[in-house]
Amino acid sequence: MFEAAEIGHKLSKEEFNARLTPLREQLITTQYQLRSAKFPVIILIAGVDRVGAHELITFMTGVFDSRYLQVSGFGPPTQEEAERPEYWRYWRALPPAGRMGVMLGAWTMAAVVDRLDRRIGKGEFAARMQHVRHFERSLCAEGALLLKFWLHLSPAEFKKQARRGGKHGLWKPIWMKASAVRAYQQRGMRVIEQALEQSSAEDVPWQLIESTDSHYRNLTVVETIQDEIRRRLDAPSPVPAGPSVNERATDAHTILDTVDLTQALEKEKYEKALDRAQARLNDLSAKAFRKGVSAVFVFEGWDAGGKGGCIRRVTAALDATVYRVVSIAAPTEEERAHHYLWRFWRHMPRDGHFLIFDRSWYGRVLVERVEGFATRSQWQRAYGEINEFESQISESRTALVKFWLHIDPDTQLARFKEREKTPFKQFKITEEDYRNREKWHDYEIAVNEMIARTSTRHAPWTIVPARDKYFARVHVLQTICKALEKKLS
């Protein structure tokens, strides 16, 4: 596959300048128009020509307005990065809509380097490539323009470069040791070929760039960027999203119907069981902290299902400095300018820390689906995106536990009425809550599909019968303890 990038592409200085002058103007125009566009541009620069990559980025920061061009380099992970799922650092560096972000190295390159250095085997390499595809597809599906450039050098050129290695001051180019040169010639090409093949989803192919001649390389990359952004900006606005149709249940029966809501605990038993479970959780959390195991707890459920009460019983057992409760409401301006999963990634806990989501990314397939805030294709796509997201969490040293607090409509109504009577609970009840009740059936279908499609081996749902609050709380605590024990063993 590399033949086309070893044919000696070259541009004379004259031709380079002649083509650059009109291009400059177009680049700035494009970049300024981009600022009001609703999508980000993510430019991946990778490849064996590390020195060339640096030259290219310096060139880019010269022809674009560098204030709107954010460059991120990915070396060995920092402590904070290493303590979170692998993609946390990439999510953190993603540009918002209207901006360009250049990422040097990043996800595919990291897997290649790990494979070449034999830190990972074939199987894990394949798994990493799958994460790459999922991630890139998810970015593109949300509208990002993703451009990937692989800077190629022929083995002979690579060897020449290796001799000059380290000349560019700051960074020793990757694999520029003699052993690295050999590795490149022997296994490198094969691994890279695999990587490029396996990480090319249909709409995000790698652009293989012959990197020997800097004029050719720089101009080709920048012209490609210009063309692609232009094309996207000039395209008629994306296909109008289809109507958000609620799936009609072919059968009125759902998973939720199978829940035995009569399960209950007497007050006395409850108090004892709660005490025991909290003590056990406290102990487990201390172990987890020492071992650097973290946890993410997701609380979803019907309004008035008792999420708040459960969360309070969980946090009461934890040291206040090692957990955080994140309550998911409407996204902020900054969050809206990013992929919808970005705002959840940004909260990911460090090793030994616990994160509790009061509502979560499942809003996409629940309220956003039912209320029509997300298009049909968006929420349909979300199941896969969420599974991928959660599998990344589970692969790291993180226990992931998800709860659906289940009640019936009558219980909900009774609790609403009760809240209205209790002065300090009045805040919790609005007209919207009553409006939502009318959509009970639509939600039921959405919940059912959510559980069916996102209850995976690594991140199963726990449906909690929550008509009896005592039973629900103890059940939640015990489930958390079991999950932690499993992760700790």
Add this chain to the structure above:
Amino acid sequence: MFEAAEIGHKLSKEEFNARLTPLREQLITTQYQLRSAKFPVIILIAGVDRVGAHELITFMTGVFDSRYLQVSGFGPPTQEEAERPEYWRYWRALPPAGRMGVMLGAWTMAAVVDRLDRRIGKGEFAARMQHVRHFERSLCAEGALLLKFWLHLSPAEFKKQARRGGKHGLWKPIWMKASAVRAYQQRGMRVIEQALEQSSAEDVPWQLIESTDSHYRNLTVVETIQDEIRRRLDAPSPVPAGPSVNERATDAHTILDTVDLTQALEKEKYEKALDRAQARLNDLSAKAFRKGVSAVFVFEGWDAGGKGGCIRRVTAALDATVYRVVSIAAPTEEERAHHYLWRFWRHMPRDGHFLIFDRSWYGRVLVERVEGFATRSQWQRAYGEINEFESQISESRTALVKFWLHIDPDTQLARFKEREKTPFKQFKITEEDYRNREKWHDYEIAVNEMIARTSTRHAPWTIVPARDKYFARVHVLQTICKALEKKLS
């Protein structure tokens, strides 16, 4: 000073419950009303009773709605924290307006522990206390409600606790080793007394809480919080800000008049000098990266003063993965909900990394002053706040270099006209630019005062004669090189 907190305060369980029941309701009401308020509530919990602090916070997360109560604990700094100025981690953890943030340990406590462990001497301790005062005063001045609780134990109680030490699982209480108990009795009280005295600015005194009896401690703290938030919420809105008056110069002469704008460089000399300076900067940046020295460059100046061109010449000499250009425009929603310096703190570079501000916190005393976006008291206060901020940056391993690119009105007009003629520069020029020109004199006064009051020994201003772009760029590069060399030596 501790006598009042050693008199054996106690609350019976009955009295505690009797007072708590009505309080609960008030707390939730208050917390919900707070959500639409324009100020954050910052609650500092410190003191020798680490176990009590944990109990207290657990109690608080139970009586408040924990979704709007964010708890941060401060242990030894993480790698990312240690690589930035000390207060970075506190700024990062500040709650936004409308929210409550509990901070456990934090700034005063950190200094006390450092002093007790003899990591710092008397002089540095005093300096740390001064930072505390500046920081707290600055938070309050921007509207934050800051409540500080010091949990006190008598020496006898402390000793008892020490024996139970570590019982609470996760955290060994601080200084609970036998040596620590001795230290507390011998030097601890003295150091703490100093700390409490010296870190009590007029409007943020420490509340000394006798911590022996948990009912007394918990209720007293929470009642105090309730009262203080209530008082702030019920207060008539803050004194209307005075008009933003531009200072009339008693003398038309300003620092800027003394700048010799005729300084220039011929093209040939410029190219050589630029090459040399860039090579030197590249070399220095590599050294800085290896040594973990970081840098912050601030570019301010008249519109069309040539900031962008200078920044491009600086970045061309740097590896694209170790610097970031942050362009300061209107704050985002999230930034607006915080203290105005928060958004600059959040960008602080890690060791070895460079941060370039295209416009900066000086907007407060320039455009915000002249346009009336900040009140007179806000921008007047800003000089001191900025000096404190910058002294913290300089105390860390960071070189701070500030430029004012100076031109005269005629040069500016000529450049505006030129921009209008160049297609890809048209974006850079708007009617507002012309409107701003009319306020040239007001800006001159503001710039003059800014330089006079914020050109400090540790962070001096460099006024760059920028009528000749060649001269300006070389001057900027050379100044940066000198500053880096100084920091590296």
